[in-house]
Amino acid sequence: MSTAVNNIPGKFEILDQSLESQMTLSMGPQHPSTHGVLRLDLRLDGELVVKAIPDIGYLHTGMEKLFEYKKYQQGIVITDRMDYLNPLGNNLAYVMAAEKLLQLEIPERAQVIRVLFCELQRIASHLVWLGTHCLDIGAMSVFFFCFRHREKILNLIEAASGGRMTPSYFRIGGLMMDLPAGFDRRCKQFLDDFPEALNTFDTLVTGNTIWQSRTMNIGVISREDAIDWGLTGPCLRGSGVEVDIRRANPYTGYETYDFEIPTENGCDVWARFKVRMREMTESYKIVRQALDRLKPGPIKADAPKVVLPDRDDMRKHMDALIHHFLIVAEGFNIPEGEVYMPIEGSKGELGVYMKSNGGPKPDRVHFRGPSFVNLQSLPVMSEGEMIADVVAIIGSLDIVLGEIDR
Amino acid sequence: MGEPGPALVERIKAKNETWVEDYKNALDELTIVTPRDAISELCAFLKSDCGYDLLADLCGADRGPEEDPRFEVNYHLFSTQHFGRLRVKVLLNEDDPHVRSVENVWRTANWHERETFDLFGVIFDGHSDLRRILLPSDFDGHALRKDYPLRGYEPYSMN
Numbered sequence: 001m002s003t004a005v006n007n008i009p010g011k012f013e014i015l016d017q018s019l020e021s022q023m024t025l026s027m028g029p030q031h032p033s034t035h036g037v038l039r040l041d042l043r044l045d046g047e048l049v050v051k052a053i054p055d056i057g058y059l060h061t062g063m064e065k066l067f068e069y070k071k072y073q074q075g076i077v078i079t080d081r082m083d084y085l086n087p088l089g090n091n092l093a094y095v096m097a098a099e100k101l102l103q104l105e106i107p108e109r110a111q112v113i114r115v116l117f118c119e120l121q122r123i124a125s126h127l128v129w130l131g132t133h134c135l136d137i138g139a140m141s142v143f144f145f146c147f148r149h150r151e152k153i154l155n156l157i158e159a160a161s162g163g164r165m166t167p168s169y170f171r172i173g174g175l176m177m178d179l180p181a182g183f184d185r186r187c188k189q190f191l192d193d194f195p196e197a198l199n200t201f202d203t204l205v206t207g208n209t210i211w212q213s214r215t216m217n218i219g220v221i222s223r224e225d226a227i228d229w230g231l232t233g234p235c236l237r238g239s240g241v242e243v244d245i246r247r248a249n250p251y252t253g254y255e256t257y258d259f260e261i262p263t264e265n266g267c268d269v270w271a272r273f274k275v276r277m278r279e280m281t282e283s284y285k286i287v288r289q290a291l292d293r294l295k296p297g298p299i300k301a302d303a304p305k306v307v308l309p310d311r312d313d314m315r316k317h318m319d320a321l322i323h324h325f326l327i328v329a330e331g332f333n334i335p336e337g338e339v340y341m342p343i344e345g346s347k348g349e350l351g352v353y354m355k356s357n358g359g360p361k362p363d364r365v366h367f368r369g370p371s372f373v374n375l376q377s378l379p380v381m382s383e384g385e386m387i388a389d390v391v392a393i394i395g396s397l398d399i400v401l402g403e404i405d406r
Numbered sequence: 407m408g409e410p411g412p413a414l415v416e417r418i419k420a421k422n423e424t425w426v427e428d429y430k431n432a433l434d435e436l437t438i439v440t441p442r443d444a445i446s447e448l449c450a451f452l453k454s455d456c457g458y459d460l461l462a463d464l465c466g467a468d469r470g471p472e473e474d475p476r477f478e479v480n481y482h483l484f485s486t487q488h489f490g491r492l493r494v495k496v497l498l499n500e501d502d503p504h505v506r507s508v509e510n511v512w513r514t515a516n517w518h519e520r521e522t523f524d525l526f527g528v529i530f531d532g533h534s535d536l537r538r539i540l541l542p543s544d545f546d547g548h549a550l551r552k553d554y555p556l557r558g559y560e561p562y563s564m565n
Binding site: 062064103227228229230232236241243337338351355364366372376377406 | 432433435437459460461462463465467468469480482484486489491493512513514516517518525538539540541542549550554556
């Protein structure tokens, strides 16, 4: 095999140990504040961070390789396990890439339900971020408030798809199944309670002076640097760049919803915190609008060779049964081509590069995880800060290692 | 969504004829194939003159051991000004998988290029720190190549 690796320095040789006043600290991989198995090589001068080198790959499971051995519809369950806080976002990006190659038209109701669940998932993801971010900095109780409300969203997702963390709800050509009876009522109940919950978080955290002094002017990354380092999502908007893919390159009908793009000019941990807090309100508004738009109708595209038929049809029509057998046994072919499908995940631009060679299995699937790119800017933000602030900065990046290592 | 495809291609050709080997506009996505020596200059031009200031993604692809050229490197560009998207592609041979690094254009290319090197064995010349990122540093082979078996050559042990 290739031996090109041999003359490249090993991971541990990068920090030279020559200066006496400085020490090297290995933070992680088993550290509660690294949100998974992330290791940081920190070069410290007293408590000051001189250099920080992230070391990733502890969770690498070769998912992109696995895609090439699975049929298109089997790949959806793999995407659930990447960013496990935003599985529906991953489903959507993957599914839409395949749909773009197939040139499928998705029915209105399916589009609305997709938007509804993506925004619910965004709120759930931000609630985990808020809880753990506060836990990292030292505010214990917020965590419990956040997880209580996240649980309600997970219950909604479970009601529709059967899975809490791994829904696989979006399928190529539509949805797995329609919403259960009474979903409207349960969702409205959650929405009625949610503004009050947001208020609670605000009173607990936003006005807290300790919180403010721990986050303001910490982890600063300028507007130019943010673009240069490829930051996307709340991290980029926290540096004053008003870019949201839901607006910039709209998909699933986001252009018809009324929402704002929260942007802050602080460039620090506080700014990113404010952006995410305001995003939860915007997502709440979108969920409300989507609920109002739910009209009865089909939830699967009219493409019998791609979309699994209804159980009822299979009992009555022979062709439906044949299609079902063929899709399950052999899969379906996707025309040759390549697409890059970007969506606004909860953490930033979630892009799927999918290349097909005309067969039932993809030739190449690449996930552009926002966490992967955002983590790369950690050294820029943390060099020159105190060691305790590194924890706050990691929290403000909102990373998920399952997505970084894939 | 930015400039329409042909207009942008004409603009690049006006700057330097050799930068565009081939281009296609499929599924609303413009792909420009460029020679590997030109990638750094082309990206710098696209960044400074055409507004494509954010490198959204950089990924490799393997067409299979029997193909020539075998490897692709795809650069997905995004503009925070006019929100346009563009794909630049470089094709590489198996014997000589070298391409200029674009780290001097976007610093975010650093980890993307390390990932592509790690999984495909594409060497990025001029990269500041080209070493494995996802796989262990003593890993044998490049896992996303088509001729690399799904389960590896032998069970990997962490010792």
